[in-house]
Amino acid sequence: MTERPIDNIRNFTIVAHIDHGKSTLSDRLIQLTGTVAERDMVEQVLDSMDIERERGITIKAQTVRLAYRAKDGKDYILNLIDTPGHVDFAYEVSRSLAACEGSLLVVDASQGVEAQTLANVYHALDAGHEIVPVLNKVDLPAAEPDKVKAQIEDVIGLDASNAVMISAKTGLGVPDVLEAIVHRLPPPKGDRAAPLKALLVDSWYDAYLGVVVLVRVIDGELKRGQRIRMIGTGATYEVDKVGVFAPKMKDTDVLGPGEIGFLTGSIKEVADTRVGDTITDEKRQTAVALPGFKPAQPVVFCGLFPVDAADFEALRAAMGKLRLNDASFTYEMETSAALGFGFRCGFLGLLHLEIIQERLEREFNLDLIATAPSVVYRIKLTNGEEIELHNPADMPDPVKVSDIAEPWIEATIMTPDDYLGAVLKLCQDRRGEQLDLSYVGARAMVRYALPLNEVVFDFYDRLKSVSRGYASFDYHITGYRTGDLVKMQILVNAEPVDALAMLVHRTRAEGRGRAMCEKLKELIPPHMFQVPIQAAIGGKIVARETVRAFRKDVTAKCYGGDISRKRKLLDKQKEGKKRMRQFGKVEIPQEAFIAALKVDG
Ligand SMILES: Nc1nc2c(ncn2[C@@H]2O[C@H](COP(=O)(O)OP(=O)(O)OP(=O)(O)O)[C@@H](O)[C@H]2O)c(=O)[nH]1
Numbered sequence: 357m358t359e360r361p362i363d364n365i366r367n368f369t370i371v372a373h374i375d376h377g378k379s380t381l382s383d384r385l386i387q388l389t390g391t392v393a394e395r396d397m398v399e400q401v402l403d404s405m406d407i408e409r410e411r412g413i414t415i416k417a418q419t420v421r422l423a424y425r426a427k428d429g430k431d432y433i434l435n436l437i438d439t440p441g442h443v444d445f446a447y448e449v450s451r452s453l454a455a456c457e458g459s460l461l462v463v464d465a466s467q468g469v470e471a472q473t474l475a476n477v478y479h480a481l482d483a484g485h486e487i488v489p490v491l492n493k494v495d496l497p498a499a500e501p502d503k504v505k506a507q508i509e510d511v512i513g514l515d516a517s518n519a520v521m522i523s524a525k526t527g528l529g530v531p532d533v534l535e536a537i538v539h540r541l542p543p544p545k546g547d548r549a550a551p552l553k554a555l556l557v558d559s560w561y562d563a564y565l566g567v568v569v570l571v572r573v574i575d576g577e578l579k580r581g582q583r584i585r586m587i588g589t590g591a592t593y594e595v596d597k598v599g600v601f602a603p604k605m606k607d608t609d610v611l612g613p614g615e616i617g618f619l620t621g622s623i624k625e626v627a628d629t630r631v632g633d634t635i636t637d638e639k640r641q642t643a644v645a646l647p648g649f650k651p652a653q654p655v656v657f658c659g660l661f662p663v664d665a666a667d668f669e670a671l672r673a674a675m676g677k678l679r680l681n682d683a684s685f686t687y688e689m690e691t692s693a694a695l696g697f698g699f700r701c702g703f704l705g706l707l708h709l710e711i712i713q714e715r716l717e718r719e720f721n722l723d724l725i726a727t728a729p730s731v732v733y734r735i736k737l738t739n740g741e742e743i744e745l746h747n748p749a750d751m752p753d754p755v756k757v758s759d760i761a762e763p764w765i766e767a768t769i770m771t772p773d774d775y776l777g778a779v780l781k782l783c784q785d786r787r788g789e790q791l792d793l794s795y796v797g798a799r800a801m802v803r804y805a806l807p808l809n810e811v812v813f814d815f816y817d818r819l820k821s822v823s824r825g826y827a828s829f830d831y832h833i834t835g836y837r838t839g840d841l842v843k844m845q846i847l848v849n850a851e852p853v854d855a856l857a858m859l860v861h862r863t864r865a866e867g868r869g870r871a872m873c874e875k876l877k878e879l880i881p882p883h884m885f886q887v888p889i890q891a892a893i894g895g896k897i898v899a900r901e902t903v904r905a906f907r908k909d910v911t912a913k914c915y916g917g918d919i920s921r922k923r924k925l926l927d928k929q930k931e932g933k934k935r936m937r938q939f940g941k942v943e944i945p946q947e948a949f950i951a952a953l954k955v956d957g
Pocket of ligand 1 (some may be wrong): 371373374375376377378379381390492493494495522523524525526900
């Protein structure tokens with residue numbers, strides 16, 4: 357096999373705000389370089405998971421190697437590492453960036469710079485990337501490329517005078533992107549004669565190959581049969597296969613400096629690999645390890661319980677399978693008085709939670725109840741001990757608590773001026789503190805400090821609704837602050853429902869309690885007796901609603917003797933019952949648990 361000269365390699369990512377056309381451009385690049393035969397071209401090759409394709413979002417970093425003959429007649433290898441576009445998966449962005457030398461900054465010419473454009477481009481600049489601005493969607497009548505160029509220069513401070521103008525949809529200008537990658541992004545640097553040094557970019561479980569490790573070789577060579585050592589974990593393996601993504605996995609004999617590819621060995625579990633670790637040769641080790649990354653920490657927790665208690669083991673098995681490919685998702689067994697056996701699960705954010713829940717229900721055919729999402733609180737006890745609280749139901753007795761701290765974030769929101777008032781009000785209502793307000797053309801850019809607790813429920817949905825979809829949002833966690841937080845219980849028919857317990861700020865407790873009771877009143881069907889719903893802090897009731905008594909007779913409307921129709925209705929009601937949970941004498945529908953929390957107090 358011919359050695360690939362390092363000067364002819366380009367490793368790059370595409371950074372963009374959601375929907376600005378990253379996937380469409382990736383597909384075009386794959387198509388133009390003939391990497392995938394025309395007949396195999398499924399739209400959006402890189403977004404391979406079903407849910408990713410349906411929701412149009414990218415979750416796992418994917419890689420593809422493009423072979424490109426440039427106008428100068430030279431053959432190049434272009435490695436594209438895809439990056440996820442959603443804030444929940446920001447950590448996956450930084451690992452992809454670390455494997456590359458340059459980025460394409462894709463900005464929708466009809467929308468301009470958005471919150472995630474900024475967040476992602478700053479990450480790329482931090483990673484030392486060379487950046488080529490690309491203005492996409494110039495085919496749209498609303499495109500204003502000159503204005504957007506000025507924005508890129510003013511807000512980001514990048515020279516946009518030679519931005520590439522394209523329409524990823526029609527293909528216009530896309531060949532210029534390939535030329536820009538070759539001529540404007542730098543080749544990697546590395547020493548083939550040096551001992552092996554490679555970055556462990558990502559790893560996942562493949563049904564046929566076992567654990568597959570995505571690597572970026574910095575120095576030396578990675579070969580089949582080589583014994584390697586992971587410096588961070590200390591583990592050693594023999595390399596079974598090395599190869600590249602073209603875009604399907606294809607074996608090669610060796611990966612040289614600057615190359616991105618995969619290796620397999622007798623690695624048992626994804627958990628045995630550490631993203632950011634340095635891979636070296638067992639016998640001839642590199643002197644200096646790479647700096648590595650901080651592991652992704654789950655920040656949002658919730659309980660997941662099977663609707664049918666008999667599904668508990670199936671749920672455990674399904675979670676184990678998902679965790680194989682997603683080390684950022686954590687779970688441990690939990691029991692709830694109301695819901696029985698289930699799991700306390702940790703996620704990177706609300707979207708991550710929804711995706712995992714959806715995959716469990718869809719791919720594993722499970723019916724689940726999710727409890728209130730909660731952030732991780734740090735509680736100082738009067739005896740000096742400090743604990744982390746992942747579940748409001750486990751809150752210690754308030755007399756033993758000296759203070760409670762909650763995570764805060766810094767949020768960047770960009771919005772058309774027309775909706776600024778509504779956006780500010782929303783942030784203010786969520787205990788936000790304004791840090792900064794400036795303008796980017798006709799769009800306002802605000803920065804707010806906000807408690808994460810106020811953001812996890814429905815902040816993003818509310819933001820989209822008050823701005824008619826025009827505001828964009830990005831955040832990062834800045835640290836913990838103590839606050840006047842109290843545990844609020846919800847009592848249904850005088851019984852506390854642990855799955856609905858939550859920590860709230862004292863000033864917001866009454867409003868939220870009232871809103872939850874109102875919402876539950878709508879969601880809990882009438883019973884044969886009155887069902888009081890109460891919100892309580894300690895022994896004090898702060899809100900109350902009542903579901904009035906009513907006898908539900910579904911067969912009343914099928915007068916006449918059609919017994920099969922009657923049976924069908926009764927079956928349907930039984931089916932409906934399965935999705936209910938019994939609390940004492942009261943049945944609460946499954947949807948109530950999340951819906952009750954999506955209320956604006
Ligand atoms: N008119 C027009 N539409 C485009 C163009 N490029 C992409 N789109 C459309 O814009 C939408 C979003 O494009 P995607 O490529 O899925 O966006 P993305 O940035 O990959 O989104 P994420 O994967 O969620 O980050 C799709 O409906 C595309 O068809 C373009 O050049 N012109």
